[in-house]
Amino acid sequence: MATGYADPRRREHILAATLDHIAAEGVAGVSHRKIAARAGVPLGSMTYHFTGIDDLLREAFTRFADHIVEVFDEYLGGAADTEQARQAVIDLVHTISDGPQRDLVLTQELYTLAARRPEYRELTRTWMARSRDLLERHFDPDTARQLDALIEGLTLHRALDTAPHDRALTTEAVRRITAA
Incomplete structure (x- = not known):
């Protein structure tokens, strides 16, 4: 355009x-x-x-991370209790993994860049902290950290597997982590 x-x-x-x-x-x-x-x-x-390619990449990836945090907030923000928060996490895993391939690719590109370059590692740490803050509205900090990792892992596995797991497996995983 x-x-x-x-x-x-x-x-x-x-x-x-x-x-x-x-x-x-x-x-x-x-x-x-x-x-x-x-x-x-x-x-x-x-x-x-x-100012250069790094400035452009940092701003672009920051914009992308903001988008993903908004998706987290869209799902978790409306949860009124723990059970609704569990369901929101399940829905989030399936929405992201069934969503645009673009988001999956951008996530992996950022992770790869962050694995190599400390300034991008900080960007991903900030993104993860924001996601965990949203989860901590409903779960204790350790559970929120575990759920954040679960969301990332299950999303990646569902998106890349030729026969992705169904909601029952996601539901069981979320329930195991959130059982008090």
Whole structure:
């Protein structure tokens, strides 16, 4: 999509194009030229809005992490009691794993980057802390940490398995972790 010079949303177009590009080609394929072309903006816009590729990647992945935290909040925010929170966690696992492949790819790209680079590790730690804070509205901190890891693991397993497990397994896993 071509945008005019005075487009006040140019920065957002660039960030969205960056996430789209990463989902399609991976972090290794990111360049100013490729992102500018995907965003439909002049190449000079890249250095005007971002100090470099790392700045662009950090902001794009921060935007993505914010999106996932919003999904967590959408499910967990309405839970009035522990049983509703358990059901929200189950629904969350299945919604994310059955959701857009793009989100799965972006998550794994960020994890891979974080495994190699401390500044991205901090971004993922912040994301995990925010997710756990939402879980801690309903569960003690240790249970919230275990549930957060369970959500990540079951989501990945369901998304990548040729015969993903059903809700019964997710339900049993959540109940085991949350049994008091």
